[in-house]
Structure formats: C-alpha cells, structure tokens
Amino acid sequence: MTRLDLEQIGCTYGTKRVLDDVTLTVADGEFLVIVGPSGCGKSTLLRIVAGLASATSGSVRMDGVAVDGLEPRERDVAMVFQNYALYPHMSVRKNLSFPLRVARRPRSEIETRVRAVAVKLGLSELLDRRPAQLSGGQMQRVALGRAMIRDPRVFLFDEPLSNLDAQLRTEMRGEIRRLHRELGITTLYVTHDQEEALTLGDRICVLHEGRIQQIGAPLELYRKPRTSFVARFIGTPAMNLVGGEVQGEVFRAGSLELSAPSLPNGPTTLGIRPDELVLGQGPRLTLVAVERLGRETRLECELDARTRLVVCLPGDVPTPAPGARNVGVELRSEALHWFDAAGRRLAAEL
Amino acid sequence: MSALFLPLVLSTACTVDERTLVVMAEEEQLDSWIVLEDLAREFEAEHPGVHVRLLPLGGAAGAQDKGKFMLAGDLQLDLLRIDITELAAYVGEGALLDLSPCFEADPTWDPQDYFPSVLAALRAPDGRLYGLPSTFTPYVMYVNRDLLHERGLEFPTPDWTWDDFLRAARSATRAADGNGRPATVGISLTQWLQAVAPWIWQNGARLLDDEGRAAMHEPAFVEALEFLHGLLHEERVASFDASFQNQLSQGLFQAGRAAFYGPVGYWETYRFRHIEDFAWDVVPLPRGERSATAIAMTVYVVPRTSAEPELAYRFLRRMAGERYQRTLARIGNGVPGLIAAARSADFLKPDVAPASEHVFLDVIPEARFLPPLSNWRAIETLCQAELEGILLVEDFDVAAACERMRAKTQRFLDREARRRSLPRMAPWAVPGTLALGLGVLVAIGLFRRGRRPVAWRAREERQAYVLLLPWGLGFLLFLVGPALVSLVLACSEWTPLRPFADKRWVALENVTRLFSDATFATSLKATAVYALVAVPLGLALALALALLLRRATFGVGAVRTLAYLPAIVSPVIIGALWRVLLRADDGLVNAGLEAVGLTGPAWLRDPDWVVPAFVLMSLWSVGAQMLVFLGALQAVDPALEEAARIDGAGTWRRFRHVLLPALTPVVLFNLLTGSINAFQIFAQPYVMTGGGPGDASRFLILYLYQTGFRHLDVGYASAIAWVVFALLALLCLVLLRWSRRWVWYAAETPS
Ligand SMILES: Nc1ncnc2c1ncn2[C@@H]1O[C@H](COP(=O)(O)OP(=O)(O)O)[C@@H](O)[C@H]1O
Numbered sequence A: 001m002t003r004l005d006l007e008q009i010g011c012t013y014g015t016k017r018v019l020d021d022v023t024l025t026v027a028d029g030e031f032l033v034i035v036g037p038s039g040c041g042k043s044t045l046l047r048i049v050a051g052l053a054s055a056t057s058g059s060v061r062m063d064g065v066a067v068d069g070l071e072p073r074e075r076d077v078a079m080v081f082q083n084y085a086l087y088p089h090m091s092v093r094k095n096l097s098f099p100l101r102v103a104r105r106p107r108s109e110i111e112t113r114v115r116a117v118a119v120k121l122g123l124s125e126l127l128d129r130r131p132a133q134l135s136g137g138q139m140q141r142v143a144l145g146r147a148m149i150r151d152p153r154v155f156l157f158d159e160p161l162s163n164l165d166a167q168l169r170t171e172m173r174g175e176i177r178r179l180h181r182e183l184g185i186t187t188l189y190v191t192h193d194q195e196e197a198l199t200l201g202d203r204i205c206v207l208h209e210g211r212i213q214q215i216g217a218p219l220e221l222y223r224k225p226r227t228s229f230v231a232r233f234i235g236t237p238a239m240n241l242v243g244g245e246v247q248g249e250v251f252r253a254g255s256l257e258l259s260a261p262s263l264p265n266g267p268t269t270l271g272i273r274p275d276e277l278v279l280g281q282g283p284r285l286t287l288v289a290v291e292r293l294g295r296e297t298r299l300e301c302e303l304d305a306r307t308r309l310v311v312c313l314p315g316d317v318p319t320p321a322p323g324a325r326n327v328g329v330e331l332r333s334e335a336l337h338w339f340d341a342a343g344r345r346l347a348a349e350l
Numbered sequence B: 001m002s003a004l005f006l007p008l009v010l011s012t013a014c015t016v017d018e019r020t021l022v023v024m025a026e027e028e029q030l031d032s033w034i035v036l037e038d039l040a041r042e043f044e045a046e047h048p049g050v051h052v053r054l055l056p057l058g059g060a061a062g063a064q065d066k067g068k069f070m071l072a073g074d075l076q077l078d079l080l081r082i083d084i085t086e087l088a089a090y091v092g093e094g095a096l097l098d099l100s101p102c103f104e105a106d107p108t109w110d111p112q113d114y115f116p117s118v119l120a121a122l123r124a125p126d127g128r129l130y131g132l133p134s135t136f137t138p139y140v141m142y143v144n145r146d147l148l149h150e151r152g153l154e155f156p157t158p159d160w161t162w163d164d165f166l167r168a169a170r171s172a173t174r175a176a177d178g179n180g181r182p183a184t185v186g187i188s189l190t191q192w193l194q195a196v197a198p199w200i201w202q203n204g205a206r207l208l209d210d211e212g213r214a215a216m217h218e219p220a221f222v223e224a225l226e227f228l229h230g231l232l233h234e235e236r237v238a239s240f241d242a243s244f245q246n247q248l249s250q251g252l253f254q255a256g257r258a259a260f261y262g263p264v265g266y267w268e269t270y271r272f273r274h275i276e277d278f279a280w281d282v283v284p285l286p287r288g289e290r291s292a293t294a295i296a297m298t299v300y301v302v303p304r305t306s307a308e309p310e311l312a313y314r315f316l317r318r319m320a321g322e323r324y325q326r327t328l329a330r331i332g333n334g335v336p337g338l339i340a341a342a343r344s345a346d347f348l349k350p351d352v353a354p355a356s357e358h359v360f361l362d363v364i365p366e367a368r369f370l371p372p373l374s375n376w377r378a379i380e381t382l383c384q385a386e387l388e389g390i391l392l393v394e395d396f397d398v399a400a401a402c403e404r405m406r407a408k409t410q411r412f413l414d415r416e417a418r419r420r421s422l423p424r425m426a427p428w429a430v431p432g433t434l435a436l437g438l439g440v441l442v443a444i445g446l447f448r449r450g451r452r453p454v455a456w457r458a459r460e461e462r463q464a465y466v467l468l469l470p471w472g473l474g475f476l477l478f479l480v481g482p483a484l485v486s487l488v489l490a491c492s493e494w495t496p497l498r499p500f501a502d503k504r505w506v507a508l509e510n511v512t513r514l515f516s517d518a519t520f521a522t523s524l525k526a527t528a529v530y531a532l533v534a535v536p537l538g539l540a541l542a543l544a545l546a547l548l549l550r551r552a553t554f555g556v557g558a559v560r561t562l563a564y565l566p567a568i569v570s571p572v573i574i575g576a577l578w579r580v581l582l583r584a585d586d587g588l589v590n591a592g593l594e595a596v597g598l599t600g601p602a603w604l605r606d607p608d609w610v611v612p613a614f615v616l617m618s619l620w621s622v623g624a625q626m627l628v629f630l631g632a633l634q635a636v637d638p639a640l641e642e643a644a645r646i647d648g649a650g651t652w653r654r655f656r657h658v659l660l661p662a663l664t665p666v667v668l669f670n671l672l673t674g675s676i677n678a679f680q681i682f683a684q685p686y687v688m689t690g691g692g693p694g695d696a697s698r699f700l701i702l703y704l705y706q707t708g709f710r711h712l713d714v715g716y717a718s719a720i721a722w723v724v725f726a727l728l729a730l731l732c733l734v735l736l737r738w739s740r741r742w743v744w745y746a747a748e749t750p751s
C-alpha cells in the first residue's frame, strides 16, 4: 500500500513550460483522476511519475521516499497506455506474463498468476491469440491484466479508454472501478474526459496548461469550481459564462442587469449551469435553437450578439418555436457563480 | 513546303554517299588521341567523301573488350589496335582480314622499313601479314644512378650477369636507419608473366616446348622462379610493390627507394619523366645463361567486319607511317615499329632522360615475343595466380606451383586445339529458345489469369497492361532475352571474336568442366567464406549503427549522412581508396593498427588476409542497410519500449523482445539483398587485386568476367553465370523458408 506525493513538479521542454509547480498527494489506495484538455501536460506528469521522463524540478515520493532518478522497474509502478502498447508478436499469454518473465519468477507462479488474471478479466479463452486478433475491449483487458499481474505499488492509466466506443467505454469504466475496489491499489488515472473523471475518481485534479486548477471530490468540483476554467470544463453541457462588469453591487453585461451584493467593482464573469436555469421571470432572450434529447431539452438563447446562454430543461417539454423573442429566463441567485478578471472564484457567493 | 524538305533530302543523300571508316586505335584520354584526330582530318581532306570515325579503345585495366563486342555484333570496324598477345586468338578465330594482297599491290610497301622481328610477329606461319606495328617495347632494367653511386656501386655494363645484379642488389638494400631515412631495396621486381618470362628464357627454360606443349615443369623453369622467390624471401633484396595491379598507383623506384626496377617496358619513361630527385637510366637486363628479354607490342589490324578494307589499308599505312610513328615516339608511347622513326631524334631524345634510350633498340635482337600460338592473355591470367603465390608467399612450393601452372596452361591449350573441331550449333537454337521462353511466359500469364473477368474489370486490366508495356518490353528485351540467350551460350563454345552465328554445340560440357576446375572451386569457396562472414557482420554493424543513430540528438543528421555516404560512392572509387588504405607498409589501416601496438598483415598481398580485407571494406559501406534498419526502428511504436521499461525490461530485453521482433522483416530483407550482393562482389576485387594473390580473391563474378572477357570463353562464363544464379536462387529459397520461423509481419494474423 503506497502513498504517492508529487512535490512542486516542474517540467520544461526547450522554452515551453509543460508542467508548473504541480503538487498533489494520492493517498494510499486512492483513485485520483487527472483531467484536463489535450496538451495540458497530463501524460508528461504520468511519465514523470512512472520514471519514463524526468522532471526539471520537484520530486516524486512514494511512501515518503524520493524515487527521482530511479528506473521504472525500481519504482514498481504499472502503466496502461492509451494505445494499449501490447507486444504485437506475443500471444496474450506471453503479453500477460512478460513482466513476470522479465523478473525471472518461477514458471509455476507465472502459470497460476496468468490464469488468475485471465479469469478475473475474462481472457481465459483468448490466451493463445495475438493482439491483432483481439477487439479493442479485449486488448484493453489484456493491457489491464499485464499491469496488474505483478501487484504494483501504483497503477498509472494514460487515457486507457479513449480508443473505445462509447458503450465499451462505459462498460470498461465499471470494470476498472471494480478492479480498483478489489485490489485497492493506489491509482493515478489520466483522462481528458470530464465525465469519465467524475464517474471514476475518488478525487479529481483538474490540470490546465501545466497548472493545477483544483483538486477535490467530483461533486465539490461541480458545485464549487474554483476557477472559471474548472467551471466550464466540468459538467455537460458546459456552464454558461457571461462576461460583464460590477459597478456598485450591480452586474451589467449588455442589456443584462443583476444585483450582485457584496461583490467588488471591476470586470467580472457570471457563471450559471444550464440545468440551473428555468423559464420564467427574468431577462428576455431570443431563442435561437432547440435540441430535444428526450431526457432533456436544450434551448440555445441569445442575450445579445455577444452572449449566449444554454438552458437545459428536464424531460421533453414544450417550448416556444426557435426565433421567438422575449423568452424569459429565471436566474436564481443561489445558482450563480462569480469569477474575477483572472478567472478566480469570488468568495462572495451566496 | 518542298523548299523546306529540300535541304533535308540533300543532306540525307550526302550521308548515303559518304563512306565512313571506323577506327578504334587509341585511348581517348592520352595525348596520342589528338594526334590521331589530326591524322584523320588530314586523311579526310585527301579522300573527299570519306569520314573517319574515331572510337576510343574501351575498357579498364588493359581489358580492351569493346572492339571484341563490336566484332561479335558484326558492327563495322575497319581498323583496330590490339595487343600482340591476343593476335593469335584473333587470327585463329578468323577475326582478321589477310592484308597480304594489299601489301603486294602497293608499290610503296617495303618490309625492310620495319624491324624484322617485329614484323615477323605479325605474320601467320604461312607468311600472311595481318597488320602493322604501332609501338613496342622490349623489357629492360631501370636504374637509380644516384643510389648506386651513393652505395659506391658501378653503373652496370650492358653485359652484366645475374651475379653482378645480385651483388649490387644486396649492397643497395638497407633497412631504415635511425636518421629517419627510409629503407631502400635492391630491386622493385615486376611480377607478371611477360615480366617474369625474361628470367625464364635467360635460364635456358621455355614456356612451351617444341611441340607447343606447356613446359613450365622443366627444371630450368623452376630454377628461374626459385631465383626470383629467393630475391624476395631469402635474400630479401626485392620489394613486392610492382605487381601488375599496383603498377600504376605507386612505385618504390619512383620514390627513389629502389636501385633497380624491372624487367619493365618503355612506358615507364613516360611516368618517370618528372623525376627530379635523382638521376636514372636504363640498362639491358642482366644475363643468365644467355641474354634474353621479352617484348610487348600493340598492333593495328583490320577486322573481318571492315566495310572499307581498301581504305582501312591506306589509313593503316598512315598510322604505321613515319610521321605518326615519330609523333608517337615523341609523346613517349613506345619504340616505333618503323626503323626510321625509332632511329630518329624523336625517339632517342638526346636531352631527355633516360640518356640510354638506345638500349631499347640494342636489345631487340635478343628480345622474344610470347610464342604466337594462342591467347596469351588468357594463359597469363591462368598463370598469374601461381606466379603471385610464388612471389608473394614466403613458404611456397615453387616446383608444385610450376607444375600447376603447366597443368592449367596445358588444359587450356588442349581445349583450344579441340575447340575448332566442335560441331556448329543449329541456327534455330537461339530463336527457338527465345520463342520457347516467351511461350512459357505467356502460358504462365494465361494460366494465372484464370476465369474471364467481368467487362469493367477486363477494361481495367487492359489499361493496366498498356501501362505496364514499357516496363514489360524492357524486362523482356534486357533481362529475359539476354538470360535466355546466355542459357543457349552456356551449352556452347563461343568467343566474341567469332560471329554470333558461329557457336559450337558442347551440350553440358561447360557445366561438367566446372567440377574439375580448381579455380572455380577456389572461387566458390572464397565467395562463400566472404558472404558467410561479411553478411552477418554487416547486418550486425548496420543494426548497431542504426540503434546508435536512432535517437535524435545534436549532430546525428551529419553522422547519419556520413554513415550513408559510402553506400552511394561508386564501388570502383571505394576500391581505389581502400587499395591505398590497405597498403601493407604505409597504408592507413596498418598505421592505425601500429598505433595500438599491432602489426597489420599485408592485407591484399596475403592469401589468408585478402578475403578478410574485403570483409572489412564491405563493413565500410553498410550505410544502405543501416538506413533500412533506421526506417524500421522509427516505425516501432515508442510506447512499446516504454511499456517494456515499465514491465521491468532492461536495454537488452527491450531490444530482444520489442525492437528485434519488429525488425525481423527488414532483417530478412537485408539478409537477402546482402547475400545477393555479397555473392556478386566484383568491382572491388576487379580494381584492387584482380583476383590475387593466387586465386584467393577471385570471387565468382570476377572469375566469370575474366573467363568471358579475358579468356574469351563466353560459353563457359555463361555456364558459371547460371550456376551462380542457381546457387543464389537456392540460397534465397532456403533463407525464405527458414525465415518463416522467425520473421514476424505486422499485418500477419495467423489462423
Ligand atoms: N518530449 C517532448 N519534447 C517536447 N515537447 C513535449 C514532449 N513531450 C510533451 N511535450 C509537449 O508538452 C505538452 C504536454 O504534452 P502531454 O503531456 O502529452 O499532454 P497531454 O497528455 O495532456 O495531452 C504538449 O504541448 C507537448 O507538445
């Protein structure tokens, strides 16, 4: 059982700062998801933890012991890659047993472990196949099996599900969760998919341009995004953000005026989740488009030429026809998020 | 409209009217070419309507093959310069026109104008005359006057003896002293058959006996060669550097480090004319039991494909006439065959070294040609292998080598005698084989095509065939056709000196000959050893280099380019370069070895080291293979290696279990192409060793080439070609079969 500490990790390629002062702790047995848009440095961070790349500054500790400069095998981590990285010329059996064979474990032990892992992952029938003869989901299972076969101290996942179709992805998500519950191994999981992050993680770390935006439990991130980036990134459809200005406790954005008690003067961004909006008394908008998804109905509205708001109504409800003006939207004050010019959450929420 | 056409019609009419004389008599890069051009223009002026077309003598290393192939192709060739050693072959094959009638009808012709012995060499036994001499040269000894003087030695008298020579050579030989002065040797001893022949004749021995049988086993012959072997290995007063292959590239004598140089011909005066560091001269060869020397000569002849023999004769007289002969003498080509030119100041050149040019004339009475019996160029290559053994290798059974020389020569002579009585090959053999081959190809095509395709596919197919046509024609014309013809040739006896139609049928004799051909066995063994060592080593080195160069770091681009560069340099250039690098005494390779305290072998001179030398060289050009490996390495998903690292695999296991399996297809590719290339090694030994020492580097294709173009035995050469092809095909088949067990293809999904 292992606790993983990243301390002020920085990483620079040439003049490009890929990671900046990343500090986080993965508790023993915890499932921590790092989420962020593509190119934000997630893989780099994971590779630094694995020992495949080295940080420019900072330190990685496992159970308090610095492992910087150690080879991956000395760190005893296992990693699952986005494209699975199965050895194409080896059978499934050989792929699974490779870490054990490299470690020169006795043949009988290898045999039993391969069998156990195969049973656990439903691969027993496929042991003699080559990767090229497997489906995406099966390859994914083999990659998982290869990672867990030698009981690593830490599991690292680098977008393992992004090559799968939507249905398989949901299925595998459940599988990964189940395995984590059973094995209880400390896990660092990287994805660009916030939904995946929300459903999988004990805690989530949002990364943006190499900087940690926020770390917290999924709902915490959803409810109290600490930056406008997190606010927009977490949750579908994304939170509506309206740029405006506060003057004397009144927020103005174009024709929109809202009372903003105890907020400082200055440029301010208003955030509100689409599903927190209801039709009713409030600012008058123009309805641009309607999307009916059955479970919910999305209305795309225009406040003025600059500002659009998405409204999400539960169920399949009747709406005005697109093009209708003067559609009233109710902005409940407890649903409003406020961010300052730098995108930081303003403490004065109600 | 017609006005436009008129000039065209006129000019065509003119070319039809014009008579052309095709002359191939000089090398284009030599001074004599310009003189010949002048002569041609002058001849044209005197003979209106005659155009003299000058073709350069082709071929490297004295292998003047172009003329032969013009003859073989029945192309017009009116005047040709050949080496006297090949004259008998030309005459014997009926490749020359008898010029006697022209001479007899010519009032200006006087045989007395030419040196009698020189003219005699151009006459058939029945007195017919086939041409006139260009220049010739008796073999003499070059002397470094200053070195002799420094050692307190007298300049040799014209009648000096072997003993005088040995004494002088001994005193002239000095090891390098502490003052940094280089070693000097008594003699830089020339080592090819014509150069060795004088010693043999001086000892009273002979190459052929009175019945024309090889006589190299006779005691006096063996004794003469033992004397030379002794000079090199017991007395140690001689150097090795003057072998035939090295002749043009270096010279101990030229460097002032040999007292004597020879026996060698007049052509060296041309090379030595810029020596300023010391005074040099020529003397007759030292005499043994009797005086004798050899004579080399080029002659002008009129081939049977001449369209204008009358004009050719007239031009021949010009070329052998006083003005051109004197010009050749002035340039330094050799001794003019025309006495007046030889005695003129143009040859004797009183104020240019050597002072004693007259020596070349003085020795003519005792100078001999190789017996005018057969193709001496062929016998020379046969004997060269043994001569090199005798002269280059210290522990060598001279008598046994002489016996081998005799056997080889005799075998050749026997075959020569038998050749002309062989039955002619049916005229339909070649067209028949071509038709049969074509038929088989078409049949295979039809068979493989199977069922008639639907209309749109048929149309597409037709278009495909139209697009394939240019390539297909080239393939048939330049590959399948010649291959089939060579199949016919493999069953025949033919030399390019005879018309192609005149082939003799020998059935499978050429193939059975291979089994009793010791040279072929040696050649096969040398090639196999070379391939067996060079190919795996090359693969390993290419792979290692590719692994090193794969990571993109600073300067790697330059290193990659450098590593690839040798692969795009012509093998001839590489050969020339390595000949210098591998020199035993002052080559860079041995200097490098010395720097780390090792004594390098004599590489190209040592039968045990010459194949390793070629292996070494081949490793230098692994760039192409490296590039293929590099490409394959870059196609390997880097995540695989990272996965292996995570899984705990070290460098070796990552290579062994991740990279290597991905590389197996290109390993196979490189193995196949490498083996094929190794079996076909030709250009490097051709320029570097000519097959020697002995037969040690006479690789298969080199032997094939020499058989066809030196020995003029195209049938046998074709048989060798087919056997090499069969061996290679078999090898590739075995490699491909074997590869199924270890090659892994990415697209492969085994059932
Ligand atoms: N070896 C490298 N050299 C230079 N730049 C790199 C290297 N690896 C990653 N980067 C850069 O670092 C940034 C983050 O990359 P990465 O960690 O792969 O992002 P993510 O996994 O979040 O999509 C990218 O802009 C990428 O171009």
Ligand SMILES: [Mg+2]
Pocket (backbone or CB within 6 Å): A042, A043, A044, A158, A159
């Ligand atoms: Mg990534």
